Every structure is written in C-alpha cells, then in structure tokens.
Amino acid sequence: MPGRQLNSTLQPEANEEVRWNAVMTRDDARDGEFVFAVSSTGIYCRPSCPARRPRRENVRFFLRPEQAEQAGYRACLRCRPKSSKDNGESEGVKSICRFIEQHLDEPLTLARLGKEFRQSPFHLQRRFKKALGITPREYADSCRLRMLKRNLQAGDSVTRAMYDAGYGSSSRLYERTASQLGMTPDRYRRGAVAAPIRYTCADSPLGRMLIAATNRGICSIQFAPTDGELIEGLKREFPFAARKPDESGLQSWVSALLAHMRGQDLDSSSSLPLDIRATAFQRRVWTYLQSIPFGTTKTYREVAQAIGAPTACRAVARACATNPVAIAIPCHRVVRGDGSTSGYRWGVERKKALLEMERQS
Numbered sequence: 403m404p405g406r407q408l409n410s411t412l413q414p415e416a417n418e419e420v421r422w423n424a425v426m427t428r429d430d431a432r433d434g435e436f437v438f439a440v441s442s443t444g445i446y447c448r449p450s451c452p453a454r455r456p457r458r459e460n461v462r463f464f465l466r467p468e469q470a471e472q473a474g475y476r477a478c479l480r481c482r483p484k485s486s487k488d489n490g491e492s493e494g495v496k497s498i499c500r501f502i503e504q505h506l507d508e509p510l511t512l513a514r515l516g517k518e519f520r521q522s523p524f525h526l527q528r529r530f531k532k533a534l535g536i537t538p539r540e541y542a543d544s545c546r547l548r549m550l551k552r553n554l555q556a557g558d559s560v561t562r563a564m565y566d567a568g569y570g571s572s573s574r575l576y577e578r579t580a581s582q583l584g585m586t587p588d589r590y591r592r593g594a595v596a597a598p599i600r601y602t603c604a605d606s607p608l609g610r611m612l613i614a615a616t617n618r619g620i621c622s623i624q625f626a627p628t629d630g631e632l633i634e635g636l637k638r639e640f641p642f643a644a645r646k647p648d649e650s651g652l653q654s655w656v657s658a659l660l661a662h663m664r665g666q667d668l669d670s671s672s673s674l675p676l677d678i679r680a681t682a683f684q685r686r687v688w689t690y691l692q693s694i695p696f697g698t699t700k701t702y703r704e705v706a707q708a709i710g711a712p713t714a715c716r717a718v719a720r721a722c723a724t725n726p727v728a729i730a731i732p733c734h735r736v737v738r739g740d741g742s743t744s745g746y747r748w749g750v751e752r753k754k755a756l757l758e759m760e761r762q763s
Contacts, residue, residue: 423740439475446470451481495533506568535711540682600648619675625748687721697760
C-alpha cells in the first residue's frame with residue numbers, strides 16, 4: 403500500500419537494487435510500495451508500468467507520488483501511479499464480491515449479476531475471472547464454504563449452518579460440501595471427532611518431518627525441529643480427531659517422499675494420494691504447482707498468468723503459504739520476480755535447502 407517501506411531492513415543500496423529489479427520485471431506486486439521517476443522524461447511511474455524501461459542512471463525512487471511531484475516530476479498518464487492499486491476496475495470487481503457475499507442465500511446467476519451491475523453477463527464474468535482467477539459462481543461457492551466452516555466451528559447445528567451459509571437441504575449439496583471439507587459436515591463440526599488420522603514422524607534432510615493421513619489420503623506434511631512441535635501442529639489442525647501413531651502403515655509414503663526430495667520421480671506405485679481442503683482458487687494454484695518440473699522454479703507472476711489470473715500475484719502467494727502438504731505440493735518452487743527466495747511456511751532456510759537439493763540432483 404502507498405507509503406509502505408520496501409525491505410526496510412536492507413541497506414539503501416540493496417533497497418535500490420531490489421526496487422530496480424521490480425521495475426525491470428514489471429512486478430505489479432510492488433505497485434503502491436514505491437514509484438520510480440525518470441530524469442530524461444520528467445515522468446514518474448508505478449513499477450508495473452508497461453512503458454519502455456529507462457536507463458538505470460536516469461532513475462530515482464520515491465516512496466510516495468507526492469515526493470516525486472515535489473521533486474519536479476509529473477505522473478505517467480499510462481500507468482496512473484497516483485491512483486491506488488485498487489483502481490476503478492478492481493473496485494468494480496470488489497463491488498460484485500460484496501454483492502455476492504450479501505446474497506448467498508439467493509440465486510446468483512450471471513444474468514442477475516449483469517442486470518445489477520449494468521453489464522453483459524459475458525463481460526462481467528470475463529472481467530471478474532481476469533481479476534480473481536475464478537468465476538462469480540466459484541467465488542460464491544467459496545464464500546458459502548467459508549461461512550459453513552465458521553458456523554460449524556462456532557457450534558451451530560449442521561442444518562442451521564448450511565441454511566445460514568446459503569445452502570439448500572438437498573443431499574447433492576450435502577455431498578458437495580463433504581468433498582470440499584474432506585469429511586462430512588457433522589464430523590467437521592465436532593472438530594473431526596472420530597475421524598481416524600494416522601501419523602508418523604521421521605528424519606529428513608530438512609529436520610523432523612510429520613506425515614498424517616485420513617482413510618482417503620495424506621492430509622498433512624510438515625516440518626519442525628522436534629516431534630512435539632509437529633504433533634502440536636497436527637492437534638491445531640484436527641483438534642478432536644482420533645490421532646494415532648502408525649509408523650509401519652505410513653512407511654511407504656515416508657520412503658517415497660524422502661526419495662522424491664532427493665530427486666527421484668514419483669511413479670504410480672509410490673504416488674501420494676492427498677486428502678486436503680481447498681478453495682476453488684487454492685485448488686487451481688496447487689494443481690499448477692504440481693506440474694512444475696523438478697529442479698525448476700516459477701515466479702508468483704508466472705503462476706498467476708498460468709492459471710489465468712495475471713493480476714493475482716498476492717493471492718498466489720497466500721495459496722502457497724497455506725499449503726498443508728509440503729513437497730507433495732511443491733510451493734517451494736515459487737520464487738520472487740528477481741529470483742530470490744521469499745517466505746515459506748516451514749522456514750526460508752528449508753526452502754533454500756530444498757531448491758539446492760533439486761539443483762544438485
């Protein structure tokens with residue numbers, strides 16, 4: 403957002419280099435963090451400006467547009483750096499989102515949304531998907547699921563939670579929510595009471611590793627310094643599940659995962675079936691991540707473009723940060739626009755180690 407300092411822990415020279423890399427890669431995730439001004443034109447722009455890149459010696463950086471204007475520069479008419487990143491286009495999409503959230507218990511067809519926002523249904527859907535990477539219907543589904551989970555966690559009955567979230571009472575809808583939750587709604591309500599979850603801890607090149615699984619597949623892969631921390635993390639995710647150690651039963655998956663970390667591809671006999679919950683957008687991101695070849699990386703922007711949501715770099719980063727199954731969904735292969743490693747749910751040092759292992763394999 404405007405005025406937020408970029409990498410404030412770095413020395414000024416390093417800050418300048420990071421900002422210059424953002425300008426060269428047109429990193430829209432940096433829009434609002436700073437602007438760059440070009441002395442040869444007298445114009446200042448946002449980092450993602452599509453205009454031709456200037457010479458480095460002609461560029462100055464400012465945290466806010468006002469500072470650039472005080473120094474005698476004028477705003478670029480192409481990228482409009484004085485407008486916030488949430489410009490009129492994204493504000494319109496936000497309005498659609500708010501409308502969907504407030505009418506979850508009503509039919510939300512494209513025809514109705516188009517009439518409400520005075521757009522053709524086709525144009526509205528295309529615009530919405532371009533901004534968020536999912537359709538209005540998928541967004542409504544994710545909102546209903548989020549509300550359902552919140553109501554169930556609050557202790558509401560399944561019937562009340564489903565109605566309040568905008569669901570009907572048909573068995574088809576019940577089955578749909580069961581697949582999205584990874585278990586039936588009544589089990590989710592009780593914190594997965596009686597849902598058997600087996601787990602084991604093992605040594606790995608990244609420290610102690612935990613693998614946990616339901617009857618359907620692996621639901622958690624995580625790393626920590628000690629077994630106690632690993633088990634505590636599993637408790638937080640499944641607070642009332644019937645957790646049971648099972649070293650022998652999960653050994654084949656442990657061996658397959660360790661071999662994969664060292665460069666061996668997973669074959670049909672050692673595949674890792676997953677049982678994880680995901681929003682529509684998370685599922686799109688995670689599915690793409692599994693297609694990234696071993697030993698290669700993609701930037702957040704490249705992932706966003708690949709899933710058809712080129713402006714959703716930050717949403718891609720959030721999806722990576724909430725990945726519950728390390729390695730199986732290789733979020734460690736996603737890096738910043740300048741190629742540097744960024745945050746990782748299980749620690750940046752582990753991310754660096756994983757990438758180094760893959761490069762050497």
